[in-house]
Amino acid sequence: MEAEAAKYIGAGIACLALAGAGIGIGLIFSSYLQGALRNPSAAQAQFPNLLLGFALAEATGLFGLLVALILLFVV
Amino acid sequence: MQSLVELSYEFVSNMVRQNVGQEGKKYFPFIFTIFMFVLFLNMLGMMPYSFTVTSHIAVTFALAFLIFLLVTVVGFVKHGIGFLGYFAPKGVPVFMLPLLVIIEVISYFTRPISLSVRLFANMMAGHTMLKVFSGFVISMGIAGGWLPLGVMVAFTGLEILIAFLQAYVFTILTCIYLNDSLHMH
Numbered sequence: 001m002e003a004e005a006a007k008y009i010g011a012g013i014a015c016l017a018l019a020g021a022g023i024g025i026g027l028i029f030s031s032y033l034q035g036a037l038r039n040p041s042a043a044q045a046q047f048p049n050l051l052l053g054f055a056l057a058e059a060t061g062l063f064g065l066l067v068a069l070i071l072l073f074v075v
Numbered sequence: 076m077q078s079l080v081e082l083s084y085e086f087v088s089n090m091v092r093q094n095v096g097q098e099g100k101k102y103f104p105f106i107f108t109i110f111m112f113v114l115f116l117n118m119l120g121m122m123p124y125s126f127t128v129t130s131h132i133a134v135t136f137a138l139a140f141l142i143f144l145l146v147t148v149v150g151f152v153k154h155g156i157g158f159l160g161y162f163a164p165k166g167v168p169v170f171m172l173p174l175l176v177i178i179e180v181i182s183y184f185t186r187p188i189s190l191s192v193r194l195f196a197n198m199m200a201g202h203t204m205l206k207v208f209s210g211f212v213i214s215m216g217i218a219g220g221w222l223p224l225g226v227m228v229a230f231t232g233l234e235i236l237i238a239f240l241q242a243y244v245f246t247i248l249t250c251i252y253l254n255d256s257l258h259m260h
Contacts, residue, residue, distance in 0.1 A: 051240060055193065062197060
């Protein structure tokens with residue numbers, strides 16, 4: 001197999017990491033919504049934690065995307 | 076205009092006070108600068124025909140490395156060589172200690188990498204997707220009707236939201252790392 005083809009296949013496989021990111025973000029928001037519906041007055045105080053958790057979960061998925069981009073453009 | 080500045084001052088001041096505590100007040104100018112810097116660099120990238128500075132790993136890594144150095148130096152200045160005790164939390168059984176110390180050190184050193192790559196990948200991926208969707212708008216031409224325009228507007232809105240969010244997350248993680256250094260664990 002040539003290097004070019006292997007690069008593209010590798011980049012495609014690296015994007016599977018985004019599935020984990022999607023699940024993680026869904027989990028964070030779902031637990032926030034569950035907690036907020038049970039205890040609405042405490043929900044506003046936890047909003048910064050929600051944003052922080054969302055960004056951290058998204059970051060892990062983007063690391064996978066970064067590997068894909070490195071394979072495509074740098075290697 | 077003044078209320079905007081006061082709002083943002085209040086916002087960052089609350090963030091610093093909640094996450095770093097009373098000792099964090101002397102780091103407040105630095106945190107405020109970081110927040111405004113990242114926020115405005117991200118927002119500048121949203122203006123048409125402009126250049127997104129934070130979508131280059133060189134810029135974000137320099138910023139994250141600076142913050143990492145600051146946090147480490149602050150830890151050493153405040154606690155002396157005892158700062159190395161940060162890597163061995165209390166109440167750990169002795170036989171687990173070597174493995175735990177290695178894991179803690181590795182996770183401490185990946186902090187600047189994760190901080191910089193998060194901002195860089197978000198900005199670069201966002202702008203790349205905007206460009207790709209714009210290409211689709213052009214190639215679909217008149218056949219798409221209002222849909223390409225609607226998607227572009229929604230996506231640009233999402234990018235603006237992400238610009239704010241990433242600036243906020245960058246700053247709040249800096250506050251958390253500073254808190255870790257000032258009050259060990």
